[in-house]
């Protein structure tokens with residue numbers, strides 16, 4: 553699986569509840585800080601309309617025209633301010649986020665937990681104060697990795713004229729940072745790449761901050777919206793960042809009830825139908841409470857948050873490679889067998905490489921299976937494109 557999203561934030565914000573609701577994996581959830589110590593990894597899905605809705609039959613790989621494309625989700629231990637200096641559980645847990653291409657920062661919008669995740673009365677803590685610390689901890693985590701060999705590196709780069717991007721990317725590879733991130737950050741910070749000894753401590757921290765924003769883009773889940781004072785949610789939504797109000801607890805109720813065949817509900821739906829006749833009055837009442845919430849808020853926000861992270865924050869599209877442009881099938885006759893998440897701006901040649909490096913090397917041209925038009929190597933693919941790749945015979 554090529555796409556990984558990390559759930560991070562202070563303890564007790566609802567990360568594991570979000571994770572459990574999104575993956576249905578069995579993980580521990582509790583109303584005290586540091587319930588999660590070891591990271592949980594699982595599979596969740598982005599949701600999109602399947603291209604087969606334009607055909608007269610469904611492809612068999614979607615749920616009645618809704619396509620679910622798998623991505624990996626990681627739930628990590630809670631972080632507190634100054635974790636990079638060893639507070640709370642320290643920052644070693646940030647290493648669990650290294651594969652993440654994006655981060656969902658789970659905030660307790662109810663104000664019912666302090667900055668360290670200890671329960672307080674609802675509304676007692678201002679969640680706006682929880683926003684910035686995570687970026688700072690991530691920046692300082694990158695900083696600590698860079699500083700491990702800084703003096704030696706800067707001397708070496710100056711003396712041997714080595715490539716700075718290459719050396720730093722090598723150093724930060726474990727944090728999911730690549731040469732392009734470094735190169736963009738160097739340009740943005742306008743630092744003298746040949747004289748690292750002239751960079752001040754402030755320059756280095758700013759440089760790490762830019763690397764962090766490029767390599768770990770973040771979306772905020774304003775969680776516990778079911779119990780949050782409305783102004784807390786609207787204050788968070790007014791921020792100049794991507795914010796999605798969520799109720800991980802409500803999603804967990806609905807996904808669990810759906811799995812137990814008590815209700816009919818698909819992630820992201822704004823309502824559900826009770827299908828079991830065996831529910832107790834208490835279970836029915838619980839479900840009706842969730843119904844009145846999601847009718848008001850247009851869903852629990854969990855699927856919306858995952859979709860926004862993938863399609864808006866990371867700017868990805870879904871492309872469907874096929875071998876038969878008429879039937880939209882692979883060589884075994886399976887219709888629309890694969891759905892690939894790709895960066896917006898990708899072209900058919902990039903898709904060919906994603907299918908197989910060999911097909912990429914032997915790429916000739918592609919065909920848009922919807923219009924039957926031939927696509928050049930540099931043609932920009934769109935979300936939902938169905939594409940046949942033509943390559944030279946082996």
Ligand SMILES: Nc1nc2c(ncn2[C@@H]2O[C@H](COP(=O)(O)OP(=O)(O)OP(=O)(O)O)[C@@H](O)[C@H]2O)c(=O)[nH]1
Pocket residue numbers: 562563564565566567568569570580581582583584585586587588589628629630631669775776777778779798799800801802
């Ligand atoms: N009302 C409400 N409570 C929630 C929601 N999401 C989580 N909770 C509760 O918040 C508490 C903490 O949830 P967890 O999912 O364990 O939080 P966490 O962020 O994983 O915590 P740590 O592992 O300690 O960092 C539990 O009591 C959950 O039931 C929500 O959307 N609404």
Ligand SMILES: [Mg+2]
Pocket residue numbers: 567568569580587588627628629630
């Ligand atoms: Mg947890």
